[in-house]
Amino acid sequence: MSGDRGPAGILRGSLALLRRHAGRVYAVALAVTLVNTVPDVLRQLLVHRDPSLAHALLVDAVGFATGLVAQLWLTGAFTDLPGTGRVRPGGALGRGTATALRAVRTSPAAVLAGVVLGGAVSALLTVPASVAALGLGQVIGPLDAPSAAAFTVATVSDVVASWVTLPFLAVVLVLTAGSTRQFAGKGSS
Numbered sequence: 001m002s003g004d005r006g007p008a009g010i011l012r013g014s015l016a017l018l019r020r021h022a023g024r025v026y027a028v029a030l031a032v033t034l035v036n037t038v039p040d041v042l043r044q045l046l047v048h049r050d051p052s053l054a055h056a057l058l059v060d061a062v063g064f065a066t067g068l069v070a071q072l073w074l075t076g077a078f079t080d081l082p083g084t085g086r087v088r089p090g091g092a093l094g095r096g097t098a099t100a101l102r103a104v105r106t107s108p109a110a111v112l113a114g115v116v117l118g119g120a121v122s123a124l125l126t127v128p129a130s131v132a133a134l135g136l137g138q139v140i141g142p143l144d145a146p147s148a149a150a151f152t153v154a155t156v157s158d159v160v161a162s163w164v165t166l167p168f169l170a171v172v173l174v175l176t177a178g179s180t181r182q183f184a185g186k187g188s189s
Contacts, residue, residue: 007113014114014171021085028077028087029167036070037159067162072096075170082174096170103176114172121168122161129157 018025043062076096080086088095103111130139133153134146146154 005107007107007110010107010110010172010175011113011117013175014168017082017171017175018167021081024085024087025078025081025167025171026163028089029074029170030163032070032074033159033162033166036066036162037155039066040158041155069093070162071166071169072100074166075099075173078167078170078174081171096173099177100173102178103173106178107176110172110176114169114176118165118169118172122165125161125164126154126157130154133157 040063043059043066073092073096076092076094076099077087077089079095079099080088127139130153133150138146139154
């Protein structure tokens, strides 16, 4: 990676790394996204006909937690990507958690920039489709028993957004934290 380790350089480097390894990265990200979709859909179905705001917030908290686990696992799987181009699934959750914590300590600004940019792309992919399918009131508040078609449109838009944005933030975290060799004192990246 070039000498530009600031947020803009890390974001540019992340996009370049994603382009270079797109096939492998997005295949793994699709598998992670689809696995994460199962609890995501189940948590929504549990409160499908419940208009309670408290239950909607609980469902959102569960969704955040499962999304965070997916993000950390993917980050750990991509820790070798900058150096070797390999995806390493074994032990990925622990590695991803350590990498994310290291990234936040190394450059909170770069991590925040990755979260904001990924969140903006996610919103562009999900909000218009979800509002069109569910209506603004149901997107902001409890689902309140949407039709199967509307629920499906919203779910598919969420899957697409996760598939596109999870790898981006994972690579931002990996590049921000630096290579595993660099932090183990075995050389520099």
